[in-house]
Amino acid sequence: MSRQARQRRRRRNRAGPARIMLFGGGAVVTGLIVGVFAAVGYVLDVSHSAPALGSLHPIVSGGSSQVFAADGTRLGYIQSDELRSPVSWQQITPDLRNATVAIEDQRFYNNNGVDVTGLFRAAVKDITHGAVLQGGSTITMQLIRNLYLGDDRRTIRQKIIEAKLALEYEKHHSKNSILTSYLNSVPYGTVGGQTAIGVQAAARIFFDKPASQLNLQQSALLAGLPQAPSQYNPFRDPHGARVRRNEVLEKMLALHYISAAQAAAAEAAPLEVKRGYYYSQRKENFFFEYVRQQLIDRYGKRTVEHGGLRVYTTIDLNMQRQARKAIAEVLNQPEDPAxxxxxxxxxxxxxxxxxxxxxxxxxxxxxxxxxxxxxxxxxxxxxxxxxxxxxxxxxxxxxxxxxxxxxxxxxxxxxxxxxxxxxxxxxxxxxxxxxxxxxxxxxxxxxxxxxxxxxxxxxxxxxxxxxxxxxxxxxxxxxxxxxxxxxxxxxxxxxxxGGWRNTPIAITKVVFADGRVDGNWGKPHRVKxxxxxxxxxxxxxxxxxxxxxxxxxxxxxxxxxxxxxxxxxxxxxxxxxxxxxxxxxxxxxxxxxxxxxxxxxxxxxxxxxxxxxxxxxxxxxxxxxxSCVPFRAAKEAVSYKPFxxxxxxxxxxxxxxxxxxxxxxxxxxxxxxxxxxxxxxxxxxxxxxxxxxxxxxxxxxxxxxxxxxxxxxxxxxxxxxxxxxxx
Known part of the structure; x- marks a missing residue:
């Protein structure tokens, strides 16, 4: 073989791996391009198939229903498996708002409802692990899920729909409004068979106080609950709850919401949890139950327990006290009858x-x-x-x-x-x-x-x-x-x-969560x-x-x-x-x-x-x-007949x-x-x-x-x- 032939052969041998690498790289790039286009196509397809925000109706969740006496005193809340009391932005402490942003959506105030970086990172981890391991959902996306979708499945398709609706939602609502709605709709855990929905119910259940009175460490504890309410429940696992609370505090420190001294003091503080019975405390139980049953007969159990009704009644608390006092003073022996x-x-x-x-x-x-x-x-x-x-x-x-x-x-x-x-x-x-x-x-x-x-x-x-x-x-x-x-x-x-028979009335009016008033309750039904x-x-x-x-x-x-x-x-x-x-x-x-x-x-x-x-x-x-008034005098004649x-x-x-x-x-x-x-x-x-x-x-x-x-x-x-x- 000539020298030139050998040189050509060596050049061909050296070019083989390079050529393979070139072709392989091209295939990978092509695959990536195809994959990107496929992914984009999938996103667009899902996005286009998603319903428009205007066509959706918010999931009705008015809150826990309340019953009031004639003078406006609250008799209590109607019990259900969910406790909910929506509050305004001003009734939520800044610490709780900041803690929630720090642990749930650090770029909340800078994104437009979708955190592309977070969503991409979550998608990569989802693909590499073969399962949905990290949410990547912003506060706005979570709110969309709570308010409109009610679907807890965390699939890529679901996230695309949430993202599309979140972008649209952000165009019409301020960040403060979005955060307030989120804090009023997210579950914070279940205690005694009742789930606290929203920060007000959570504050009442876990700390026996309103959300407006929470301190820094209490706010951090609540902010850490929504991602895993059962896992971080302080009554069930105090140690896990403390670790989670301190994680939130560190996030707040990193975002400069609090100082190092504040973080250290809060992390060293005890949990301070106190089981609250605010929602289960009731006055005039027998009358309360009588009213509750009347409401269920008219509106149904679901509306009564979850509709956020404000029920106004006829009961006079002073007369109730006097009635019980009179009974107790006369029937004052343990063996007395009822x-x-x-x-x-x-x-x-x-x-x-x-x-x-x-x-x-x-x-x-x-x-x-x-x-x-x-x-x-x-x-x-x-x-x-x-x-x-x-x-x-x-x-x-x-x-x-x-x-x-x-x-x-x-x-x-x-x-x-x-x-x-x-x-x-x-x-x-x-x-x-x-x-x-x-x-x-x-x-x-x-x-x-x-x-x-x-x-x-x-x-x-x-x-x-x-x-x-x-x-x-x-x-x-x-x-x-x-x-x-x-x-x-x-x-x-x-x-x-004077001969008018009335149907006994216990309820004067019912105000629904949306402001509608049912005043038919208080209209007397009189028959002569x-x-x-x-x-x-x-x-x-x-x-x-x-x-x-x-x-x-x-x-x-x-x-x-x-x-x-x-x-x-x-x-x-x-x-x-x-x-x-x-x-x-x-x-x-x-x-x-x-x-x-x-x-x-x-x-x-x-x-x-x-x-x-x-x-x-x-x-x-x-x-x-x-002042005593006489019985009414008859206005019409009376006819008697010899009997x-x-x-x-x-x-x-x-x-x-x-x-x-x-x-x-x-x-x-x-x-x-x-x-x-x-x-x-x-x-x-x-x-x-x-x-x-x-x-x-x-x-x-x-x-x-x-x-x-x-x-x-x-x-x-x-x-x-x-x-x-x-x-």
């Missing part, structure tokens, strides 16, 4: 008081609104209203007060009625006197003459919503299920307001069910009951009308009364319906005893310092009415001289007619005790025996 008080505003049905003696921590059963108990002789007020509405003159209609033996009412052969613990007056008495005596036998005969179904209809008109069956004993308060104090307060409010003449006549009779009847212990300085009630087993005792401005019911009994009040403060209890004393103490305090009841002594054995006798207006009346004088116990108010609920009464012959007799054709069911000690 009691509940309800007060309504007769003019609009507003619930101004709903109190009871039980502790909410021990029992969440609301005796005032859920406690269905036998009303005893308080139901006679409904029978009297029915009689008056049908033209029965309470002063000229007489019945014989005597024990009604089984068989007296053919439709209910087992129905026996007594008054005054089995004794009998054996005298004629008018309906007025029978009311003051709370005479069971007179009212049982009156009810038989009126008809059970009409009494049921009147009960419905006046405000009873619990089940009724038109049984004979219902006229004396012997109900299958019973009624609640709230229902009975509404019945007597109907009398107090009785004339003013009828209610004025009954009010006058029940005023006499306070002056000289079974309700004397309830008397206060203002005009008062009231009716007492007691069941035969002494399981329930009531004082249902009203003034021109208040309708108040006091119920007393053991939560266990089987327990009898045979020895409370040394005596068997009746509505005219301790319940009347509670009513007196409470209403005296409520009306103290207020010839089958059982009335003024009748001729046949039920019916004579010609109407118009009366210009109700005149003051006194009990007829034919009636027996009121009986008094030594040192006590007069006894009252006790009533036996159907489930405890003997049935018809051939039936087991407690079983109701067969319902006769065309008649309502009766009960076995109703009687006892007076009303």
């Amino acid at each position: 009691a509940a008080i309800v007060t309504l505003n007769p003019a609009n049905g507003g619930i101004e008081a709903m109190a009871e003696s039980q502790s909410y921590d021990r029992s969440q059963y609301n005796l005032a609104s859920q406690g269905h108990r036998q009303p005893g002789s308080t139901f006679k007020a409904i029978v009297l209203a029915d009689a008056l509405s049908r033209g029965v003159d309470p002063n000229s209609t007489f019945y014989l007060s005597h024990t009604l033996e089984p068989g007296w009412l053919p439709a209910y052969p087992g129905y026996e009625v007594k008054t005054f613990e089995g004794s009998s007056l054996d005298q004629e008495m008018s309906l007025v006197t029978a009311t003051l005596h709370s005479d069971n036998t007179v009212y049982a005969q009156l009810a038989a003459d009126l008809g059970e179904s009409t009494i049921t209809e009147m009960a419905r008109k006046m405000g009873v919503v619990s089940p009724l069956h038109s049984y004979a004993a219902e006229a004396l308060g012997g109900l299958t299920l019973g009624v609640t104090p709230l229902e009975m307060a509404n019945v007597f409010a109907t009398l107090a307001d 069910v009785l004339s003013e003449g009828i209610t004025a006549e009954e009010t006058h009779i029940l005023e006499q009951n306070v002056q000289s009847g079974t309700a004397t212990r309830s008397a206060i300085t203002c005009p008062t009308a009231a009716k007492t009630g007691t069941t035969s087993e002494l399981a329930d005792a009531w004082l249902d009364g009203y003034t021109p401005n208040y309708s108040t019911v006091v119920w007393m009994g053991y939560p266990n319906k089987r327990l009898a009040m045979t020895d409370v403060h040394g005596e068997p209890q009746q509505g005219g005893y301790l319940p009347a004393e509670i009513w007196h103490a409470y209403m005296s305090a409520v009306t103290a310092g207020k 010839f009841g089958k059982y009335a002594t003024t009748g001729g054995g046949e039920a019916g009415f004579g010609e109407a006798a118009p009366v210009s207006e109700p005149e003051p009346r006194v009990p007829s001289h034919h009636a027996a004088p009121p009986r008094h116990r030594s040192g006590h108010a007069r006894g009252e007619g006790r009533t036996t609920p159907p489930q405890a009464a003997p049935g018809a012959p051939g039936q087991a005790p407690g079983a109701p007799p067969p319902k006769p054709h065309g008649k309502g069911r009766g009960v076995g025996k109703t009687g006892g000690a007076g009303g």
Whole structure:
């Protein structure tokens, strides 16, 4: 081989690696170029497919809902799995704002919503590690995720969408606005099953103080939580939380937000965490729960718990305090029965008081609104209203007060009625006197003459919503299920307001997070069910009951009308009364319906005893310092008709009415001289007619005790025996 050939061969051999490197490098460059174009194409494709910001609706997250009393005092927050209370820029300390920027987005004030450097670094690490290890999201991108997307998947596609929307969002919002929104929407961790959303809730939960009062080290601790709330939770891992807090402080030092001395002092400080119960503290728990359930019934659970509602109610906190005080002062022994008080505003049905003696921590059963108990002789007020509405003159209609033996009412052969613990007056008495005596036998005969179904209809008109069956004993308060104090307060409010029945109102208005107001809550729902003449006549009779009847212990300085009630087993005792401005019911009994009040403060209890004393103490305090107004005078004429009841002594054995006798207006009346004088116990108010609920009464012959007799054709069911000690 010639020399020249060898040289050419050596040159070819030396050029081989270079040529390979050249071609290889070109391939790499080409691949990179293709990759870049592919990446750019992918970004553009995802970006173009992303929705426009204007087409998205923010995820509704109004915050925790609050309930307020009538005077604006906050009763508490409605509990949910999230706690949220948005605050303004001024309510967030500069340390907390700076700490958040330092640990979450150091170039926040310089970028336009997307940190290209951070995003590229995150993408490189994502690719090299085969997974999403570093976020690269700016504060604005995180806000977009929280406000609009609600998607926690941290994929490259998701970040591109967030970046595109963040760029658009930054064009219309200031940095301060963006940071404030972020601090109000980011989760800071879960404590006790409730997640703190936003800095205000986090400050309350972890430090028991508002965000405006956080110091440097507390601000740094909170700022470090959003990236890993569970991992850095100071209650779960104090050491990890401290390390994370100090990391935030070092970032703040590096960005010159704080000095070296401040950083050193803050890093040396303890965590200072203190479990806060701000959101779980509530006033008036029974009423609060009553309101919460009404809200859920109308708006649904999600809106009520997370909608940031501001709920304004009718409850009067001073009246609540006076109600509990009156109960505690009268029922002052550990073994005393329970009691509940309800007060309504007769003019609009507003619930101004709903109190009871039980502790909410021990029992969440609301005796005032859920406690269905036998009303005893308080139901006679409904029978009297029915009689008056049908033209029965309470002063000229007489019945014989005597024990009604089984068989007296053919439709209910087992129905026996007594008054005054089995004794009998054996005298004629008018309906007025029978009311003051709370005479069971007179009212049982009156009810038989009126008809059970009409009494049921009147009960419905006046405000009873619990089940009724038109049984004979219902006229004396012997109900299958019973009624609640709230229902009975509404019945007597109907009398107090001249025959207008209102639907009880607990809520006056609801303000939504966006400022919308639902004021329909506070609009009274009024129905005229009785004339003013009828209610004025009954009010006058029940005023006499306070002056000289079974309700004397309830008397206060203002005009008062009231009716007492007691069941035969002494399981329930009531004082249902009203003034021109208040309708108040006091119920007393053991939560266990089987327990009898045979020895409370040394005596068997009746509505005219301790319940009347509670009513007196409470209403005296409520009306103290207020001017007393008289009951309203009737504006329309009242027509009475001579009543010839089958059982009335003024009748001729046949039920019916004579010609109407118009009366210009109700005149003051006194009990007829034919009636027996009121009986008094030594040192006590007069006894009252006790009533036996159907489930405890003997049935018809051939039936087991407690079983109701067969319902006769065309008649309502009766009960076995109703009687006892007076009303």
